[in-house]
Amino acid sequence: MSTTRETGRQILGELMGPDYVEKKDKKRNSFNDVIQDYSEEVCFGRTWSRDGISRKQRSILNIAMLTALNRPAQLAHHIEGALTNGCTVDELKEILLQTAVYCGLPAAGEAFRVAEEVLRAGGHLD
Template structure:
């Protein structure tokens, strides 16, 4: 494990997904899942999310579309919250999800709209 890349990834991961969520994920990892936590933190967050080519906002927008296409509701919930932290507006999320309806299918977009609405309601509460 590259400690410098892991630490950079941990910082970005906490900023986007929330420190409580990330710290709990790592703290609750066991012998079976800790390697995945290290992999995700070091490579996903430390190698890719720290690159200068795209803003965190743009990366969040791309993730919303990809997670809708892949039908990954748990990850979509996390990344919708992260997108809001990264400055993606509700209107931009709506437009992303409308775009996914055309290219990923209406059922995928309907589910993602439902999930986004739940997140918005919980964030507004």
């Protein structure tokens, strides 16, 4: 029987790749272990594992929310995850354009910059 933490780690690996999980584990210590457990158990093990909406839809929501919250480091990870979950470059562009209207141009401009870096690094842009 799988625990919610194991389920979360599996989903995290599927979204971000096994290297991401390994890197995350190497950074684990007696101080940050509680937030890592929370992320794996609650965010991925309980929420991302639900059937109510698709992983692609969850990625779209996260991109919009992380743009609104101005969280570029997390946004970069979730851009990668969105690609894994089937978002196209054109869809990402439209999601970020939509955030310009509701989150403001500075937030969307920063999100475009972050997304462009991720897309270039992944070979998705010229």
